[in-house]
Amino acid sequence: MSDAVLPARAPSPVVVPLEARLLRFGLLLALAVLVAGLVLPLGTLLLRAFQDPEGSFVGLRNFAEYATTPSLRLAAWNSLWTAALTTLLVVPLAFGFAYALTRACIPAKGFFRAVMLLPVLAPSLLPALALIYLFGNQGMLRELLFGNSIYGPIGIIVAQVFYCFPHAALILVVALSTSDARLYEAATVLRAGHLRIFGTVTLPMARYGLVSASVVVFTLVVTDFGIPKVIGGQFPVLATDVYKQVVGLQNFNMGAVVGLVLLLPALLAFAADRWANRQRSGLLSGRAVPYVPRPRRARDLPLLALCLLVAVALVGLVAVAVWGSLVTFWPYNLNLTLQNYDFDRFDTSGWAALWNSVRIAATAAIVGTALIFGTAWLLERGAPGGALASAVRFIAGVPLAVPGLVLGLAFILFFNHPANPLGFLYGTLAILVLNGVVHFYTVMHLTAVTAIRQLDPEFESVGASLKVPAVVTFGRVTVPICLPAILDIAVYAFVNVMTTVSAVIFLYGPDTKPASVAVVHMDEAGQSSAAAAMAVTILAITASVKLAQIATTGAVNRLTQGWRAR
């Protein structure tokens, strides 16, 4: 581990040998789950990149063939610049928003916190439909585009900014929400100006979060095919190549090739993560005092304006979609009706699909959060490093870079294989749960790691010197301190599993069709109002869960965060 070459690092946790073995076992268990749920399925599929359709080994021939694809260079360039531009737009925006929520005195923080998540609360078809209603060729605001078409890079970037914003903001809020007021006091005593404090205290403390957020946004844009497919027109990007190969041509070998190419951002992410890892140090020491912002107009008013602007944009898009779900047939019959919510008329699974989704998402939230937070803690605090920890850390970063289609196909090939002892999972809700947890692993992992890293390792050291097992310290100290982050992770899992389409479209059975897939089906059948209605219903469910979380935040904080008060 790189830690060895950094002697100035905070003291490593002291752990008793028997316990060390137990913790190591825990990490092995986590590794086993990740191997069965991600590495083996993905490996099964990616091996096909080196085979022909009959299954014989062809070396790099498929790669050579892919390199001759006429539009490849254009698609690669388009993927890179749209992803880079989206990152440059989203990360500063999300940082400003997160900064306002954590370091400024603005009213209605709870409201902004809830609004921030709106884009992930609904299936991606919802903003796409709303953008078409607003800026399409019949759109209400199409003049704002000055004759440009929404179907192309403009639409892709607008939709991606909307879709990626909560991912970045979630990471940055966690990164900014734990702070040590003593540093700010010291800086103020040293007569540092506001800008200087921002540059020397705030930014360095949030550095890890900024790197994570940028990596997450960039990778999400490069691998997402849903938005380019619906609103990208024919603007070629790499992710739609996967769709073409797998769904258009049923050429899994070439699909695997593109899937492998898209894994490159994951390697980049791993490198960035290791780099940030080397820069880190425990931020929240046992003696830390939380920073409580005091009102300051010059800072608060612009930030409030920013928050309001973001909130209007996010709520506005959703409001358009809600209105779209109530009209009879856009744009020719705008009479309002509730008939679009009679889902049994449009889809054989009807309302049952929603119940399926809720069961899958709730289970994924419970199982996934326990697995992910436990693993993150073992990596950071429990077990000493080494190859095992590095392996888990690397694997945890991979799912973000795997396009959902690739993951879904990988799950079929692996779990449906006649020789697989886990084959009984295929076609059940359980495989949809496992798929959901694996698919969204990375962001949840990063959130957990960010929260844990802000705790001083002294907590474990003190615990150890008092002969308290690390697991007890985990249960009595780490979990309570991180409870807000843990709840964030659980809600994130719930809402993402409720809304995802790309992987599960291959995995549902006759009785397990999720609502998000039903949304796509209704839209494909030309029933866009009904599709919007189902998407709005999903949004209502996920938003209620989010509101419940916010409503309990006060109680949770009183129970677990009281120690932070002076």
Next chain:
Amino acid sequence: MYRRTLTATAVALACTLLPPAAEAQQRTRLTVYTALENEQLAPFKRAAEAAVPSIEIAWVRDSTGIMTARLIAERENPRADMVWGLSVFSLLQMEAQNMLEPYTPQGAEALRPNFRSDRSPMTWTGMDAFVSAICFNTVVAQQRNLPRPSTWADLLNPVYRGHVVMPNPASSGTGFLSVAGWLGAQGNDAAWTYMTGLHQNIQVYTHSGSAPCNNAARGEYGLGISFDMRAVTLRNQGAPIEIIVPTDGVGFDLEATAILRGSRNMEAAKRLADFAVSRPAMELYGRYYALVALPGVQPSVQNYPAEFEQRLVEQNFRDVALRRDAILREWASRFDSKSAPRN
């Protein structure tokens, strides 16, 4: 106490996640993969279960591309017993991979010769034909002064520039259907020249096969190249579109039925395959499609020209399927590399 709660939670979780224990069933549950339209599923299931009381149909429905990819990915260990209502091109692909159970359903010899498998025993049987067609938005046409096209050749008129949208044939079977139709009707060279001209008028090649007609119905574009069935649902919702079956030859595709090799319910699957070629089944297909596989069945679907059948091009499905890769590669090199949006 704590432990008991944990156990109870685990049991509860297991109950929600695992499939319900097999109840004593008299009927055989057949898993049927399909790309039929949603509104067809209930009537088809009702009719089949009434005709073959020993079966129960459990549908898995998705778009043609997704369904085909899934079937092929599941090849090692098929989960579907039957395919009922999937493109014949997909079935030929599966036949080439030895995935279909040879079985000649009772009465299948009566079907039109090019609407059934040429193998003996048969590997698939046709249900009905769907054709590539133009979804024409009459309101947009009025606003923009677009004349109503009646042939494919009409679409080359510069007046349509930027108003036509079609599916990318590499992403969508519907798009490939149109390309194959032009190649069949006009011959190789003329067809490529035609597509080059059409390219000038096309605003967008979409990835989804249903998007062009849906977009035309919403007035996003004036004309969408799609297939005929698509428009019915949209019109019922009040979309101002007209479905045009061009008179200068249209490509067509079949919806077809097949039994998966390795089905765990072979007998029941064969009974359903028998029903799928029967006259009552054909009358059912005729409620949605203008040309069904069994000669002599009068389709009840409305709004089709009387000489509809004559507009279909001569088409050898197996030939077209074999040339698919080459056609798509040619298409991509001509149109995909310059398919960046023109603003």
